[in-house]
Every structure is written in C-alpha cells, then in structure tokens.
Amino acid sequence: MASSEETPLIPPGTDAVELSESMELRLYKQSRSVAAWKRFCAFAFFGLLFILGFNLVFLPRTSLSRDLRRIHGDRLTAFDVQKTFLETLEQENNAREILKRYTSENHIVGEGYGLVEYTKAKFEEYGIKTHVETFYVWLNRPVANHLKLLDSDGNLEYQASLKEDVLEEDETTGDKNSVPAFHAYSANGNVTAKFVYAHFGRVEDFKALKEADVSLEGKIVIMRYGAIVRGLKVKLAQRYGAVGVVLYTDPYDDGEIRVKNGYKAYPDGPARNPSSIERGSVIYFSDIPGDPTTPGWGSTKNAKRVSPQDSMPKIPSLPCSYNDIKPILAKLNGKGPNLGWAGDVDEFDYCAGTSDVDLNLYNEQDYQIRPIYNVMGEIKGIMPDEEIIVGNHRDAFIVGGAGDPNSGSVALIETARGLGALLKKGWKPLRTIKLASWDGEEYGMLGSTEYGEKYARHLQDHTLAYINLDVGVAGSAFAFKSNPMFMELGHKVAKEIPFRNKVDSGYSLFDYWSEQNNATVNTLGAGTDYVVFQEHLGIPSMTMEFREDGVTDPVYHYHSNFDSFHWMDKFCDPTWELHSTMAQFFGLLLISVTEQEVSVLDVKTYAEQISKYYYDMIATIPKSWVDYLLLFDAEDGQTPAYMKNTIKQLQMAHGAPRLKDLMALVESNIKGLIEHATIYQSYKEDLQDKITEDYPWFRLFHKVKIAVQIKVANLKLLKLDRLLLFKDGLKNRVWMKHVIIAPSREKGYDGDILPGLHEAQIDGDFDEFVRWLVIIGDKIKLVGDKLK
Numbered sequence: 201m202a203s204s205e206e207t208p209l210i211p212p213g214t215d216a217v218e219l220s221e222s223m224e225l226r227l228y229k230q231s232r233s234v235a236a237w238k239r240f241c242a243f244a245f246f247g248l249l250f251i252l253g254f255n256l257v258f259l260p261r262t263s264l265s266r267d268l269r270r271i272h273g274d275r276l277t278a279f280d281v282q283k284t285f286l287e288t289l290e291q292e293n294n295a296r297e298i299l300k301r302y303t304s305e306n307h308i309v310g311e312g313y314g315l316v317e318y319t320k321a322k323f324e325e326y327g328i329k330t331h332v333e334t335f336y337v338w339l340n341r342p343v344a345n346h347l348k349l350l351d352s353d354g355n356l357e358y359q360a361s362l363k364e365d366v367l368e369e370d371e372t373t374g375d376k377n378s379v380p381a382f383h384a385y386s387a388n389g390n391v392t393a394k395f396v397y398a399h400f401g402r403v404e405d406f407k408a409l410k411e412a413d414v415s416l417e418g419k420i421v422i423m424r425y426g427a428i429v430r431g432l433k434v435k436l437a438q439r440y441g442a443v444g445v446v447l448y449t450d451p452y453d454d455g456e457i458r459v460k461n462g463y464k465a466y467p468d469g470p471a472r473n474p475s476s477i478e479r480g481s482v483i484y485f486s487d488i489p490g491d492p493t494t495p496g497w498g499s500t501k502n503a504k505r506v507s508p509q510d511s512m513p514k515i516p517s518l519p520c521s522y523n524d525i526k527p528i529l530a531k532l533n534g535k536g537p538n539l540g541w542a543g544d545v546d547e548f549d550y551c552a553g554t555s556d557v558d559l560n561l562y563n564e565q566d567y568q569i570r571p572i573y574n575v576m577g578e579i580k581g582i583m584p585d586e587e588i589i590v591g592n593h594r595d596a597f598i599v600g601g602a603g604d605p606n607s608g609s610v611a612l613i614e615t616a617r618g619l620g621a622l623l624k625k626g627w628k629p630l631r632t633i634k635l636a637s638w639d640g641e642e643y644g645m646l647g648s649t650e651y652g653e654k655y656a657r658h659l660q661d662h663t664l665a666y667i668n669l670d671v672g673v674a675g676s677a678f679a680f681k682s683n684p685m686f687m688e689l690g691h692k693v694a695k696e697i698p699f700r701n702k703v704d705s706g707y708s709l710f711d712y713w714s715e716q717n718n719a720t721v722n723t724l725g726a727g728t729d730y731v732v733f734q735e736h737l738g739i740p741s742m743t744m745e746f747r748e749d750g751v752t753d754p755v756y757h758y759h760s761n762f763d764s765f766h767w768m769d770k771f772c773d774p775t776w777e778l779h780s781t782m783a784q785f786f787g788l789l790l791i792s793v794t795e796q797e798v799s800v801l802d803v804k805t806y807a808e809q810i811s812k813y814y815y816d817m818i819a820t821i822p823k824s825w826v827d828y829l830l831l832f833d834a835e836d837g838q839t840p841a842y843m844k845n846t847i848k849q850l851q852m853a854h855g856a857p858r859l860k861d862l863m864a865l866v867e868s869n870i871k872g873l874i875e876h877a878t879i880y881q882s883y884k885e886d887l888q889d890k891i892t893e894d895y896p897w898f899r900l901f902h903k904v905k906i907a908v909q910i911k912v913a914n915l916k917l918l919k920l921d922r923l924l925l926f927k928d929g930l931k932n933r934v935w936m937k938h939v940i941i942a943p944s945r946e947k948g949y950d951g952d953i954l955p956g957l958h959e960a961q962i963d964g965d966f967d968e969f970v971r972w973l974v975i976i977g978d979k980i981k982l983v984g985d986k987l988k
C-alpha cells in the first residue's frame with residue numbers, strides 16, 4: 201500500500217512481532233524499567249528531602265501567639281481583632297435605632313417579651329449562639345395606691361396625683377402601658393398617721409431628730425431621695441417606729457440645672473420636670489440581692505423557698521413628685537426646730553417637727569412567683585476553660601428607660617455587631633465570651649444574682665472577669681469603677697478610643713477622662729449586676745457609664761417616665777456619639793481581656809491598692825486602740841477556729857499581745873504580698889512578650905515550654921480573687937463574702953473598702969476590728985504565698 205495521508209503510521213501486525221519476542225528479551229527489558237523506576241524513586245526521595253530541608257531552614261519564624269490561633273483556623277492577630285472591631289463600630293452607629301426599639305414597650309421585670317426576642321434575634325443575626333434562661337422569682341406588681349392629706353376633722357383636704365405629666369412632645373409619657381408610681385418589694389398597707397420630715401433618712405438624720413426630741417413612733421416619715429439607697433431609708437424609719445414612708449425628689453439636689461437658677465423644666469429645657477417620680481426598689485439589696493425567697497441559690501422552677509421577712513420592709517412606702525409633696529410638706533411649717541436642712545420646696549421651711557394633721561397612705565401590691573428572662577449569647581473560645589461575661593440589664597421601671605438601662609443595651613448590641621464582623625472573618629476568641637441581657641435588675645439584681653447563684657461552681661472555676669454596663673449614657677461625665685486588677689486596663693483601653701470626632705487629632709477618651717477627674721478609677725459598690733460576681737463569687741469585675749455631671753448636663757430623670765427616647769434624642773446625646781463611644785470602650789475592654797494570652801489581671805496594682813486601703817483605714821482608728829491588749833485566747837474555746845493560729849503565734853511571740861503586734865504581723869504580710877506580686881507581675885509580662893516573639897521551627901520545645909508556663913500562670917491568676925472570700929461573710933450580711941470590696945452598709949450604692957474593718961471602726965467595736973484584722977491578714981498572706 202502506497203504511503204498516503206490515510207496510511208497508518210504504525211503498520212498493522214507490529215503487536216504480533218512484539219509478542220513473538222523471546223522471553224529473555226522481555227525479562228531484560230523489565231529489569232531495565234525496574235532500575236529506572238528505582239532511580240526515579242531515589243531521585244524523587246532525595247529531591248523531596250532536599251526541598252523539605254531547604255524549607256525547614258528557611259521556614260518563616262512564627263510566634264506561639266500566631267500558632268495558637270492558626271491551629272484553630274484563625275488568621276487574625278490580636279491587633280487585627282482590635283482594629284476590625286473598632287472600625288466596625290466607627291463606620292456605622294446604630295444607637296438611635298436600637299434605643300428606639302428598646303424604649304418602645306413596657307419592659308418591667310418579666311414583661312416585654314418582644315424585647316427578649318429582639319435581643320436574641322440580634323445576637324443570632326451576628327452569628328452568636330443564644331438561648332433564653334428563665335428563673336422564677338417572687339415579686340410584686342402595683343395594684344392600687346393613694347396618698348391623702350386629711351384636715352383636722354379627718355376629711356380629705358388634698359390628694360396627691362402620684363402621676364407624671366403626659367407631654368405632647370414625648371410620646372412615651374402617654375403610653376397606655378405606663379407603669380404606676382410604686383416601690384418594688386414594698387409592703388402592703390393602709391396607714392393613717394401624723395407625719396415628720398426626716399431629710400435624706402441617713403443615720404445622722406435620724407440621730408438629729410432623736411436629739412431634737414422628735415419621735416417617729418407611729419408616724420409616717422417623709423424623706424427625700426439621694427445620699428443613700430432608698431431601701432435603707434425605709435429600713436431605718438421602720439427601726440425608729442415609723443408606720444409608713446413617702447419618698448420624694450427635691451430639685452435642690454439637681455445641682456446647677458434647676459428652675460430656681462432660671463433654667464426651664466423638661467420638655468422646654470434641661471431642668472427637672474416637677475411632676476417626675478422616681479420609682480425604685482426598697483428591698484435591702486446592699487445586704488443581699490436577688491430573689492428574697494431563695495437567698496444563696498438559684499430561683500429555678502422547683503427551688504426551695506424561704507420567707508422573705510428580713511430582707512424587705514414591713515411598712516408600706518410610696519414614691520412622690522416634688523409637685524405632689526408641696527401641699528403636704530407645707531403643713532409642717534413652724535412645727536419644730538431648724539436643723540440646717542434646706543431644699544427647693546418654697547412652701548416648706550425644712551424644720552424637724554410633727555404635723556397636727558394626718559396623712560393616709562395606701563399601698564396595695566400583688567406578690568407572686570413570676571418568670572423572668574435572661575438572654576444569654578455565647579461564642580466558644582480557643583481556650584474554652586476560661587470565660588469572660590459581659591452583661592447589661594434589659595428591664596426598666598418605665599416604658600422608656602432610655603438611659604437606664606437601654607443606653608447600656610445599645611452598647612451590648614453594638615458590641616455583638618462588632619464581634620459578628622470578626623466572626624465573619626473567621627475569628628475565634630481566645631477565651632469563651634458570654635453576653636448576658638439580664639432581667640429584673642431594677643427590683644434587686646434578680647436575673648444576674650439567680651444566674652450567679654445557680655452556676656456558682658462553674659463560674660468560680662472558669663470566669664476570669666465580669667464586665668458590667670447598666671446606664672451607658674445619662675450625661676457627659678465619664679466614670680469607670682473596677683476591681684483594682686483592672687485599673688490600668690481601663691486607662692489603656694480608654695487611650696485606644698478616639699473621642700469627640702477628633703480621630704486625627706489623637707484626642708482620646710482617656711484625654712477627656714483625664715481632664716475631667718485625672719482619669720480616676722473608683723471602687724465598686726452595689727446596685728447593679730456585678731454584685732453577685734465580685735462580692736459573692738470573687739470574680740473580678742468592672743462597670744462604666746457617662747453620668748450626669750451636675751453642672752451643665754440636662755437633669756436625668758432617673759426611673760421616671762421622662763427617662764425617654766425623646767429626652768435622650770433631644771437633650772442628652774443628640775449626636776449619639778456618647779453611645780458609640782461607650783460601645784467601643786465596653787467592647788474593647790472585652791476584647792482586651794479575651795485576646796491577651798497571659799491573663800490581664802494586674803496583681804501588682806492590686807497589692808499596692810490593698811496596702812493603701814489598709815494604711816488609710818488604720819489612720820482612722822482611735823490612737824489608743826494600738827496599745828490595747830487583744831482579749832482573744834487561742835485556748836479558751838471562745839475564739840473562732842480561723843483566728844487560733846494567728847492568736848497563738850502572737851501569744852508565743854509577745855505573751856500578752858496588743859493591737860500593734862497584730863498590726864505588725866499584718867503589715868509584714870502586706871509587704872510580702874507587694875514583693876511577690878511585683879515579681880509575679882514582671883514574670884507574667886515577660887511571658888506575654890515571649891509569646892509574641894518569633895521563633896524558628898526547631899525551637900518547638902521552647903514554645904511548648906512557654907505554653908505550659910502560660911497555662912500554669914493563667915490557672916493561678918484565674919482563681920486568685922477567690923482567695924479573698926471569707927466563707928462566713930460580713931457581719932449580718934453573710935452573703936457578702938469578699939473581704940476587700942462590699943457595698944457600703946450605711947449608704948447602699950457606694951462601695952466600701954475593707955468593709956469588716958470599716959464597720960468595726962464606725963461601731964467603735966475593738967474586738968470586731970481585731971477579728972477582721974486577723975481574717976484580712978490571713979487572706980493577704982494566702983494571696984502573697986500563691987504568687988510566690
């Protein structure tokens with residue numbers, strides 16, 4: 201066949217030729233191909249080895265910090281996380297829209313389920329796993345009330361409206377579900393009696409009345425809000441024999457912005473609307489917060505219940521406005537001596553005397569066990585055995601609650617949005633984050649306390665910090681309160697937040713804070729949701745707010761219908777910038793605690809503060825006490841077991857020890873604590889430097905060693921504050937366990953430092969002072985030894 205384009209290149213029959221080849225040839229060919237294969241394999245093997253070796257030698261050096269995140273598929277560094285979070289919140293500000301939603305329906309404890317769903321939906325929209333946890337709490341709802349002034353014949357002369365004005369400009373004030381004026385946990389009652397004005401109802405006010413021979417036995421006591429927490433006012437009045445209490449708001453206490461000083465009242469101006477009424481709880485939450493029928497354990501559906509008898513007043517009480525109280529107080533004019541008290545009620549001379557006429561106070565409350573709802577979001581961390589909780593309460597005493605608490609709720613939701621933006625980028629927090637929208641704070645920290653009591657064990661084992669936000673914005677004065685271990689952190693984070701749109705100028709929240717009060721960090725107290733964490737469980741906490749400055753800010757109508765969206769939008773934060781700043785600060789605090797590998801807890805500052813607290817306290821005791829003999833004997837069977845070691849030690853060294861000997865011992869413990877804490881702080885900072893340092897691969901062992909050291913350090917720091925709990929608690933307040941921080945026994949809202957010592961000093965009780973000095977001295981030694 202002639203060759204053409206159709207001619208096959210391989211002629212037919214070739215296969216046949218190959219098949220006919222001899223077996224020998226085939227074997228030969230086979231062995232040749234095996235050799236080639238082996239050569240190829242060897243070449244490939246050494247080639248790969250070479251490439252691997254080459255790569256290992258020139259492998260990029262990485263830090264343990266980066267490795268830890270990469271193993272978990274997270275490619276963001278701690279710096280990236282901070283940057284993305286802040287940018288997300290700076291580029292968009294949803295505060296107005298969120299606040300509008302939260303102030304649109306009645307959300308007193310247990311009500312407003314729409315806001316439970318809204319909060320849950322928001323968390324879920326940002327990729328956060330969320331559930332609603334229900335507790336069953338014994339609480340009251342207002343049914344009926346009145347306050348009537350009777351004339352000398354017992355006929356009605358005047359009746360207080362107990363209502364706030366409905367304003368055309370402010371739609372919330374006319375809401376059909378408006379909450380009546382009442383006190384949470386007030387006693388039912390219908391009393392008719394003569395009345396007395398007792399100023400702020402402080403210990404010293406009652407003493408002054410007693411010295412002026414004004415008896416409160418069988419009287420109704422009128423006091424104004426302020427200075428101390430309202431429950432303590434009622435408690436003291438009850439102790440002095442009163443049968444009922446009326447609390448009113450005196451605009452005198454509003455500072456500069458008063459009608460008296462020429463300012464117009466809300467809604468025409470920044471001064472107080474004279475019809476405003478402060479609702480509030482009168483339960484003794486500075487003794488113990490939470491459901492009074494489950495003290496110390498969670499109010500679950502079938503929880504054991506006890507009688508609430510000693511945790512709330514037995515006499516009825518009502519809140520009242522300035523407008524309403526005027527005709528009543530006017531009846532007291534000239535009825536007693538002037539004790540130097542003053543106020544803004546022109547019709548009244550602020551004397552200490554008893555009325556000739558009667559007041560009839562009627563208070564009807566419906567008490568039941570009712571469900572309350574905490575909304576809980578969670579983002580699992582890379583190190584899931586450590587967690588941070590951020591929380592804000594959702595419930596308000598009124599339909600609005602723009603300042604309290606929903607300006608804080610804005611920060612919580614905006615923080616969730618920032619975290620959502622990070623999650624979208626594949627971020628995993630180092631530590632587990634829990635977001636809590638608490639219910640029932642207003643009645644007495646119900647939601648947070650029941651949660652804390654129910655999960656006490658887990659929380660004490662795993663929770664590194666609790667970050668609280670209640671009122672986020674109610675004025676322009678920045679305030680930050682914390683466990684001393686977060687003092688420096690508060691400053692550091694505030695420096696990262698650009699403020700007042702001065703992004704390029706470098707002006708920060710810290711600069712603003714410094715101008716205001718030298719960036720002072722205050723001590724924690726009571727009256728908001730951190731109490732169960734810090735003061736019962738020993739979990740280091742912090743809280744923050746923009747509060748009313750009392751000088752230029754519009755008056756904040758606390759727990760009144762005028763704490764509304766309209767007031768916030770028109771008077772308090774019309775640009776919504778303070779809300780955004782608060783969200784940034786709150787969220788960045790959270791990120792700073794979760795994202796630093798070595799725990800941020802600052803033990804050095806804690807030790808120094810404890811030392812300062814101690815010496816400040818010692819300076820207040822009577823000089824003569826120092827030489828008093830200690831009347832405790834290690835062997836007498838009267839001395840509590842926890843005091844025996846110290847007393848024995850002192851007896852052996854001094855025979856008959858005096859207070860100064862005990863003080864010397866405590867002071868040497870403090871010295872030891874400062875020494876160990878200072879060394880430990882620099883060791884821990886050094887560790888943090890090491891974790892961010894880059895190492896070549898062959899120093900893997902070194903990295904493992906650092907990882908182990910960090911784990912050990914974190915475990916030690918995680919539980920450090922728990923060492924400062926005293927199992928028997930404070931005197932008459934056994935639920936309050938922390939020996940350094942507690943709510944003030946006298947004031948309620950304020951914090952008290954070294955409360956056991958302070959109370960003994962106030963009471964002039966030397967033995968009690970000694971007892972607390974022994975307890976605190978031991979705890980200080982324990983912490984110092986732990987840090988050795």
Ligand SMILES: [Zn+2]
Binds near residue numbers: 593605671
């Ligand atoms: Zn609040």
